[in-house]
């Protein structure tokens with residue numbers, strides 16, 4: 001006879017990808033879920049915005065084949081990967097302001113052959129560059145990179161790791177730096193080698209398809225929040241927008257619910273699926289959570305800017321994604337794949353002097369850079385700058401030591417979000433892993449109570 005679990009009601013605070021994945025998983029296993037989101041829409045830092053007649057995102061998002069939990073979640077929600085996502089094997093094109101072009105293309109071979117042959121054939125790099133990259137790739141594959149991997153608290157910066165591994169200046173500038181900024185949203189001087197090595201390992205050293213780039217062909221709101229909302233409601237849950245949670249109610253170290261100003265939502269479990277800076281005001285008044293509050297105060301944040309530029313429909317890139325080196329603009333993504341021909345999303349990750357520029361100046365900078373790189377393009381018709389100042393936590397050296405567990409010392413109070421304990425940087429996948437794991441912990445906790 002299967003055990004009868006006493007499933008308590010759950011309030012999930014926050015409708016980003018962590019909160020949604022947690023609520024979907026809890027709904028799937030039969031929990032009554034109430035999700036409260038302070039904004040007027042779901043999605044959090046991965047949400048739909050409008051630009052002219054286009055539905056775009058608050059920032060262009062790229063997923064990887066390695067995002068196994070995110071892809072599994074899409075599967076549960078019946079999201080067809082063929083209709084909504086475009087998947088391509090890794091083929092990085094990089095263009096430098098000095099005129100040099102670089103290319104890394106992984107052939108369709110099993111891992112690690114695809115990586116080794118891809119590195120050996122990489123264009124724009126000298127034989128010595130490629131040899132050094134290959135040695136680094138081999139060490140990654142056999143797990144021989146220990147300094148900076150967090151073993152024995154020896155985390156170091158990515159730049160120190162790359163120097164230690166004798167990476168050439170070209171390899172750093174045209175390969176590792178763009179990959180580090182794109183995946184960790186942290187500069188190589190500050191970024192944690194431990195997190196970087198984990199990202200490289202999971203992307204390049206497991207299945208061949210893990211390195212695939214996956215681009216949504218619909219806006220992010222339609223990709224997850226819309227189907228997740230339907231799923232939660234169809235399974236008896238409730239979702240409330242414009243509800244800011246202002247306090248957690250606790251009795252004798254057991255959570256009893258939350259407050260939205262004076263409105264009370266009683267619950268047997270509460271999941272705080274909100275970023276560290278939003279958690280702080282909720283946890284700091286509870287003495288049992290002081291350790292968590294202390295760690296959360298140590299997080300710092302990095303921006304991501306996306307500039308959407310609308311050209312005539314005939315304008316296109318030779319490939320969907322183009323990296324630029326030596327410019328403020330870092331990546332150009334052709335939104336033709338999302339059914340928006342002529343629209344380019346230009347992404348600038350990490351901090352930099354561009355954050356001091358007002359939107360008009362930044363727009364002019366980016367448009368000027370594209371005009372230099374693609375002199376045959378006509379003048380754009382329109383543009384929109386979106387600055388997300390706290391796009392992600394900084395994946396800086398030692399940050400993993402600050403990341404809290406999903407459970408807390410208050411019974412029934414749980415944390416979820418891209419920042420909780422994991423080896424990954426702030427990504428959709430980290431958020432989904434965290435949300436689903438919290439759902440599992442809640443279920444396990446209730447199963448144990450039934451014993």
Ligand SMILES: Cc1cc2nc3c(=O)[nH]c(=O)nc-3n(C[C@H](O)[C@H](O)[C@H](O)COP(=O)(O)OP(=O)(O)OC[C@H]3O[C@@H](n4cnc5c(N)ncnc54)[C@H](O)[C@@H]3O)c2cc1C
Nearest residue numbers: 014016017018038044045059061062245391417418427428
């Ligand atoms: C511009 C940009 C580009 C990015 N690009 C990529 C990419 O290419 N690939 C990738 O994998 N990742 C990317 N990321 C990172 C990714 O979007 C985040 O890691 C992920 O969305 C975090 O999800 P989350 O649920 O942990 O947090 P959030 O998305 O921040 O969700 C938290 C939610 O809680 C709500 N909330 C906060 N306080 C309260 C409260 N008191 N009461 C109720 N609700 C509250 C917020 O409104 C929000 O909706 C990018 C992020 C940005 C901003």
